[in-house]
Amino acid sequence: MKWLLNLRRLPARGVLGINRRNAGGICERNARSLFPVVDDKLLMAHMCARIGVRSPTILGVISRHAELKVLERIIRVRNDLVIKPARGSGGRGIMILVGRRGSDYQQANGRGIDSGRIRRHTADILAGMYSLGGRPDRAILQERVRPHPAFASIAPHGIADVRIVLYRFVPAMAMLRLPTLASNGRANLHQGGIGVGIDLAAGRSHHAVHRDRFINRHPDTGEGLLDLIVPCWDEILEIAQRAARAVGLGFVGIDLVIDDVNGPMLLEANARPGLTIQLANNRGLLERIEEIDRQLESAARM
Amino acid sequence: MPYSRTIVVIGAAVVLSAASVSIFLIRTPARACNPTWKVTRLQAGRESQTVFIDGPLSGDPGEFFSDQPAPGTASYLIEPLESPHANAGNSLFITTQLQPGNRAAVEFLLLLPAAALFVCLCRNLIGLQPFGTFGPALLGLALRESRPAWGIGIVVVVLAAGSMMRRALERFHLLQVPRTALLLTFVVLILLVCIFAADAGGIAGAGVVTLLPLVILTGMIERFWTMEEEDGSAAAFRTQLTTLGIAGIVALLASVPAVPRFLMRHPESLGLVMAALLVLGRYTGLRLIEAYRFRALAAVPTQKIHQ
Numbered sequence: 001m002k003w004l005l006n007l008r009r010l011p012a013r014g015v016l017g018i019n020r021r022n023a024g025g026i027c028e029r030n031a032r033s034l035f036p037v038v039d040d041k042l043l044m045a046h047m048c049a050r051i052g053v054r055s056p057t058i059l060g061v062i063s064r065h066a067e068l069k070v071l072e073r074i075i076r077v078r079n080d081l082v083i084k085p086a087r088g089s090g091g092r093g094i095m096i097l098v099g100r101r102g103s104d105y106q107q108a109n110g111r112g113i114d115s116g117r118i119r120r121h122t123a124d125i126l127a128g129m130y131s132l133g134g135r136p137d138r139a140i141l142q143e144r145v146r147p148h149p150a151f152a153s154i155a156p157h158g159i160a161d162v163r164i165v166l167y168r169f170v171p172a173m174a175m176l177r178l179p180t181l182a183s184n185g186r187a188n189l190h191q192g193g194i195g196v197g198i199d200l201a202a203g204r205s206h207h208a209v210h211r212d213r214f215i216n217r218h219p220d221t222g223e224g225l226l227d228l229i230v231p232c233w234d235e236i237l238e239i240a241q242r243a244a245r246a247v248g249l250g251f252v253g254i255d256l257v258i259d260d261v262n263g264p265m266l267l268e269a270n271a272r273p274g275l276t277i278q279l280a281n282n283r284g285l286l287e288r289i290e291e292i293d294r295q296l297e298s299a300a301r302m
Numbered sequence: 303m304p305y306s307r308t309i310v311v312i313g314a315a316v317v318l319s320a321a322s323v324s325i326f327l328i329r330t331p332a333r334a335c336n337p338t339w340k341v342t343r344l345q346a347g348r349e350s351q352t353v354f355i356d357g358p359l360s361g362d363p364g365e366f367f368s369d370q371p372a373p374g375t376a377s378y379l380i381e382p383l384e385s386p387h388a389n390a391g392n393s394l395f396i397t398t399q400l401q402p403g404n405r406a407a408v409e410f411l412l413l414l415p416a417a418a419l420f421v422c423l424c425r426n427l428i429g430l431q432p433f434g435t436f437g438p439a440l441l442g443l444a445l446r447e448s449r450p451a452w453g454i455g456i457v458v459v460v461l462a463a464g465s466m467m468r469r470a471l472e473r474f475h476l477l478q479v480p481r482t483a484l485l486l487t488f489v490v491l492i493l494l495v496c497i498f499a500a501d502a503g504g505i506a507g508a509g510v511v512t513l514l515p516l517v518i519l520t521g522m523i524e525r526f527w528t529m530e531e532e533d534g535s536a537a538a539f540r541t542q543l544t545t546l547g548i549a550g551i552v553a554l555l556a557s558v559p560a561v562p563r564f565l566m567r568h569p570e571s572l573g574l575v576m577a578a579l580l581v582l583g584r585y586t587g588l589r590l591i592e593a594y595r596f597r598a599l600a601a602v603p604t605q606k607i608h609q
Contacts, residue, residue, distance in 0.1 A: 006593035009600045017588040120475045127478035
């Protein structure tokens with residue numbers, strides 16, 4: 001029960017809690033009217049096109065039940081794609097197809113799937129099974145990102161992504177998210193993904209956390225996770241800043257992936273970014289937020 | 303800006319509390335100074351005569367009766383009454399004089415905000431995450447009506463059977479809304495079986511199971527299934543257990559007779575509930591669970607961890 005003392009100790013270390021994030025002047029910088037843009041991946045993709053930021057190409061959108069027939073025709077021709085809900089969250093409802101397997105299709109997690117189940121999964125997306133608040137949704141067919149070789153050894157079971165949290169459009173913290181066997185190919189931390197803290201200036205990893213504990217090696221492969229260099233780091237930061245300004249949220253998490261061919265691509269923005277990034281960086285966000293406030297104030301005075 | 307907002311909220315909370323407490327104070331002495339008593343004389347173990355007395359009660363209760371029995375043969379039963387006289391002057395919200403049916407409804411209504419406050423404490427102060435926002439509160443209040451052990455048993459049976467049904471339905475490729483309606487029907491079927499079984503076993507009052515928030519139970523089955531698919535069985539069972547735990551505690555607290563009795567006597571305590579919710583709404587400290595979750599951050603900062 002010693003951890004109860006953390007109620008005093010953690011605020012002293014500048015650790016941000018959910019209550020403070022949601023109410024205490026941080027997400028208050030985020031006007032609710034801006035939420036539809038970040039909550040809808042389709043609107044987000046349009047925004048990316050407008051500001052000239054690359055994002056995975058959208059191959060098609062299924063918005064009505066009648067269009068499910070088209071889906072089957074599309075996947076027969078192009079079976080290397082991602083099906084995701086436009087208004088999903090937390091990586092839910094995302095299906096990744098990598099190719100054909102006999103008359104069936106192969107998923108990224110190695111399992112086979114027939115077209116009937118793909119169609120039903122898409123119907124569930126339309127019915128709002130994975131969308132925020134259970135509202136009817138659209139299904140997006142998206143180009144599958146080709147994993148960058150830099151992450152081949154540390155993310156063998158899926159795609160690694162980079163999460164940048166920005167406060168007042170200044171990068172506050174960064175983390176690399178790695179899927180594990182336990183997280184079933186998804187990089188979301190609460191599902192068992194690994195969070196690797198990245199030094200903002202150098203793009204170098206310095207801490208790693210898995211299930212709220214510090215680790216040095218990948219639990220599945222045993223690969224070292226520290227002192228890795230994230231490729232295209234300056235470009236990633238630049239894209240994140242441009243995207244944060246475009247969505248207009250004062251506190252936002254920007255997720256990017258690094259495609260083998262096209263380089264950094266914007267995946268999505270999050271108006272309520274998770275707080276585990278603090279563990280991955282062994283540092284409190286509140287401390288960083290105050291630092292950025294001071295920097296911006298002194299810059300304004302000059 | 304956020305500070306001034308906090309001050310306004312705290313101010314509103316103080317005003318609300320002050321209002322409830324003053325209503326409480328105004329109403330209470332009226333009842334204490336001017337009570338009404340029902341005095342029943344018992345002779346040879348049977349009620350022989352009853353009188354109603356206004357005002358303070360003192361001396362020998364035998365004096366209130368016109369005839370005097372032989373000394374030592376009578377005993378007296380004295381019960382306080384809350385008559386219209388007792389509250390003359392502030393007759394607003396005298397919930398104790400409602401007809402039984404309305405009384406139960408008012409009791410449920412008064413308990414609901416208190417249960418909601420409890421759920422808020424669990425979520426925002428402790429950091430528990432049940433299925434649904436106020437589902438656990440509604441479930442808990444429904445359980446209160448039944449015998450708690452029976453109620454919990456029925457809910458567990460419904461959830462377990464419902465989840466199995468949900469798994470079986472997966473095979474039929476149904477659309478979401480008809481599928482959920484089918485689950486609802488299935489839940490109704492289980493409850494019907496429970497009622498018929500109880501009736502055959504001679505247990506009356508099994509009808510209380512119909513008070514269970516069926517739609518909420520169905521929603522819980524559906525969300526349990528989704529979560530099991532997405533986040534694994536462990537996470538789904540943990541959330542389910544949290545939900546039932548919160549509902550159970552709500553049921554326990556609400557079935558302590560003093561709690562509904564207090565709320566019925568003092569409906570003005572809704573003001574206190576609102577004040578507490580306002581203050582809780584501005585609580586920006588860490589949740590209890592976060593103190594555990596971020597425990598690794600509490601250690602002395604190290605530059606780098608090397609093996």
